[in-house]
Amino acid sequence: MTNTPEPEEDTGRDIAVGTLAYDIRIERVGVVMEECGTRYALRPPHGGREWEAPADEVRPATVAERIRSELAERNANSRKGNGRL
Structure with a gap:
């Protein structure tokens, strides 16, 4: 009988600080600021209030989520008259 280690549980902690992640609960993209x-x-x-x-x-x-997030930001700027593209 060999003693093989049990597979580690995937906790989702493979997301690096500074990368874009998707919060499944609120269906929102955010930049990981800290674990x-x-x-x-x-x-x-593009800035705003942090959440956990x-x-x-x-x-x-x-x-697709990254593109959707960028497009939403551009549309919001367009409505504000920023014209930032």
């Missing part, structure tokens, strides 16, 4: 134990501190990609999310509810953002 706080079993939680992540996220901030909207449980690590098991956060995953890396897909390309």
Whole structure:
């Protein structure tokens, strides 16, 4: 009988600080600002108020989610008259 180690549980903690992640609970993309134990501190990609999310509810953002986030920011700037593209 061999003594094989049990597979480690995937906690979702493979998301690096500074990368875009997706908070599944609130369906929102944010930049990972910090890992706080079993939680992540996220901030909207173009600034704003940080929020915390449980690590098991956060995953890396897909390309589509990144594009959607960027488009939403550009649309908001356009409505404000910023014209920032």
